Amino acid sequence: MSADPTRPSHVPTCEEVLTFLWAYLDGELEETKRQEFDYHLSRCESCTAYLETYKTTIALERAAASHEGTAPDELPDELVEAVLAAVRGPRS
Amino acid sequence: MEGDEEVLRELRSGREEAYERLLRSEGARMLAVARRLLQNEEEARDAVQEAFISAFRSIGRFEGGCRISTWLHRIVVNSALMKLRGRKRRPEEPIEHLLPRFRDDGHQVEHPSLDWHASADVLVERREVRELVRGSIERLPETYRNVLILRDIEELTTEEAAKLLGITANAVKIRLHRARQALRTLLDPHLRGHQA
Numbered sequence: 001m002s003a004d005p006t007r008p009s010h011v012p013t014c015e016e017v018l019t020f021l022w023a024y025l026d027g028e029l030e031e032t033k034r035q036e037f038d039y040h041l042s043r044c045e046s047c048t049a050y051l052e053t054y055k056t057t058i059a060l061e062r063a064a065a066s067h068e069g070t071a072p073d074e075l076p077d078e079l080v081e082a083v084l085a086a087v088r089g090p091r092s
Numbered sequence: 093m094e095g096d097e098e099v100l101r102e103l104r105s106g107r108e109e110a111y112e113r114l115l116r117s118e119g120a121r122m123l124a125v126a127r128r129l130l131q132n133e134e135e136a137r138d139a140v141q142e143a144f145i146s147a148f149r150s151i152g153r154f155e156g157g158c159r160i161s162t163w164l165h166r167i168v169v170n171s172a173l174m175k176l177r178g179r180k181r182r183p184e185e186p187i188e189h190l191l192p193r194f195r196d197d198g199h200q201v202e203h204p205s206l207d208w209h210a211s212a213d214v215l216v217e218r219r220e221v222r223e224l225v226r227g228s229i230e231r232l233p234e235t236y237r238n239v240l241i242l243r244d245i246e247e248l249t250t251e252e253a254a255k256l257l258g259i260t261a262n263a264v265k266i267r268l269h270r271a272r273q274a275l276r277t278l279l280d281p282h283l284r285g286h287q288a
Contacts, residue, residue: 013198059212075119
């Protein structure tokens, strides 16, 4: 069998890929390292699945926070009044 | 916010109506920010109250390099973080059991070969998924939860988060990654095989 011509001289392990996944996603890896990660990911189902669910996790965080449940429609009146009174200061 | 320059002019002139308009237009969103960080209603309200008072008193120093809402948001985040720092610290639970584990040869111990079968857009339409995500974020140790909220949800830059938390940019990146990994682990058993 002939050697894979696309195989980089160093192929990172799953541990290396998942430890530095943030740098891969943020585009912080140097080009050679990024190609090594691409090679690993193109051949490792586990890491590919991990990458996809990692990205879905980030999207879910943002989406869940932007949906209802944490934001009231308005600031409570007493809080508005308290701020205005404090800024107004004591009146003689 | 519409007409930031006009709003700023009115705020600087000390018009109470301008203060109240800003409180009513931005206040609810700011309270949601403080609630996410503090997970305590009373403290969240105090943080927002103190933040608005501080903002109005220092409006003269606002240089206009960003939107008023962005400036206000940073003040609220800072106010909430100060409250967190003032809390009695308890030892945090370790997070290692929520991170991926590897064999000696560097391969994963678990095989997350099953995808979640549905995109975030589809999953988030379900109330139980949204509650699961929010509940899982609350379960993260505070050190990790704060970084995750500041970076992923409040969308601060790495440098902004580092400055507010008093840690290095690199520490923010690593904590954020570990927080996302831990959150992924908490969600995984619930979302595996989740059909659209």
